[in-house]
Amino acid sequence: MATFRAVRIDKTDAGQSARLTDFDDNDLMDGDVTVRVEWSTVNYKDGLAVSGKAPVVRRFPMIPGIDFCGMVETSTHPEWKPGDRVILNGWGCGETHLGAYGEKARVNGDWLVPVPGGMTGREAMAIGTAGFTAMLAVMALQRHGISPDRGPVIVTGAAGGVGSVAIALLAKLGFRVIASTGRPQEEPYLKNLGASEIVERKELSAPGKPLARERWAGAIDTVGSTTLANVLAGTRYGGAVAACGLAGGMDLPTTVAPFILRGVSLLGIDSVMCPQPPRREAWKRLATDLDRGKLQTMTNEIQLPGVLVAAPAILDGRIRGRIVVKIG
Ligand code: NDP
Numbered sequence: 175m176a177t178f179r180a181v182r183i184d185k186t187d188a189g190q191s192a193r194l195t196d197f198d199d200n201d202l203m204d205g206d207v208t209v210r211v212e213w214s215t216v217n218y219k220d221g222l223a224v225s226g227k228a229p230v231v232r233r234f235p236m237i238p239g240i241d242f243c244g245m246v247e248t249s250t251h252p253e254w255k256p257g258d259r260v261i262l263n264g265w266g267c268g269e270t271h272l273g274a275y276g277e278k279a280r281v282n283g284d285w286l287v288p289v290p291g292g293m294t295g296r297e298a299m300a301i302g303t304a305g306f307t308a309m310l311a312v313m314a315l316q317r318h319g320i321s322p323d324r325g326p327v328i329v330t331g332a333a334g335g336v337g338s339v340a341i342a343l344l345a346k347l348g349f350r351v352i353a354s355t356g357r358p359q360e361e362p363y364l365k366n367l368g369a370s371e372i373v374e375r376k377e378l379s380a381p382g383k384p385l386a387r388e389r390w391a392g393a394i395d396t397v398g399s400t401t402l403a404n405v406l407a408g409t410r411y412g413g414a415v416a417a418c419g420l421a422g423g424m425d426l427p428t429t430v431a432p433f434i435l436r437g438v439s440l441l442g443i444d445s446v447m448c449p450q451p452p453r454r455e456a457w458k459r460l461a462t463d464l465d466r467g468k469l470q471t472m473t474n475e476i477q478l479p480g481v482l483v484a485a486p487a488i489l490d491g492r493i494r495g496r497i498v499v500k501i502g
Contacts, residue, residue: 180276190226215302224485239274251283290461304335325391399423
């Protein structure tokens with residue numbers, strides 16, 4: 175019997191629990207590509223899945239982990255052959271399909287993208303779903319015509335994974351970046367990534383007015399709830415807000431005022447089911463538009479057992495930047 179090391183989530187009457195164990199190759203799910211997983215990462219959703227704090231996992235047993243980078247071992251898919259270096263993020267990986275926190279994964283080849291030239295597997299997962307989502311948000315703002323001459327862009331949840339990559343991307347593209355954080359001690363870190371102004375989290379998290387002073391042309395919001403409402407209220411005429419997260423709550427207690435009186439647009443960002451053309455474009459742009467030195471400064475590396483410790487920590491907002499997981 176062939177086995178591989180993996181984090182496994184089981185559900186019993188006592189609840190859900192995660193542990194590191196040996197997983198039987200025969201228990202892998204259907205797929206036309208088998209990948210030797212080399213790197214993964216810990217995203218906010220992974221924290222929810224591993225700790226069981228939200229119903230992210232919808233099949234048991236489950237190998238969690240929503241994204242990985244690795245080498246194709248076997249393939250019957252026309253696009254992929256053994257030795258190809260591939261990325262998978264989203265598509266239900268770690269939710270409905272056995273995921274990334276194991277040395278082996280068998281998946282649908284249609285979900286994969288090639289690792290962009292010049293990018294290492296470690297860098298791909300230092301970016302991971304969080305960085306990919308930040309890139310989708312930047313692309314959405316740009317599609318809406320938000321350019322550096324229109325004014326600054328605010329990033330909420332700034333010291334987190336999506337926030338950190340978003341700041342580095344926006345700064346490299348020439349935007350003036352305002353970083354909103356609940357960790358003022360991270361000001362030097364955020365300024366090193368490219369932020370030029372820091373706004374305290376509490377300034378945006380308390381209920382505010384339907385319209386506020388026009389402060390930013392664009393926003394990338396990872397927090398949701400009253401924070402997103404205040405971000406909308408402070409957006410300049412004709413500006414746009416890319417909403418991608420719920421770290422502060424899933425609700426949105428806003429009014430129509432920013433939309434009908436200032437022509438502000440709310441742009442939804444989803445990384446999971448993102449179709450292949452924008453998916454591949456985002457990964458290509460991450461290879462060129464993200465400063466690798468800054469990516470390195472925001473990344474900490476752990477091994478597979480460390481996932482069990484990092485999962486609750488990311489939910490508590492104690493992780494700065496990105497965590498990359500060396501598998502195997
Ligand atoms: P992180 O935990 O790394 O970052 C979240 C940040 O939000 C924290 O670092 C903290 O930043 C801030 N924060 C945490 N709790 C609160 C709170 N209660 N109120 C206000 N701010 C808070 O997570 P990620 O960056 O990986 O993900 C961020 C969000 O984006 C998550 O909600 C995640 O589910 C979502 N997401 C969505 C995707 C999509 O496809 N739409 C894909 C990836 C992520 P600070 O300390 O600086 O204030």
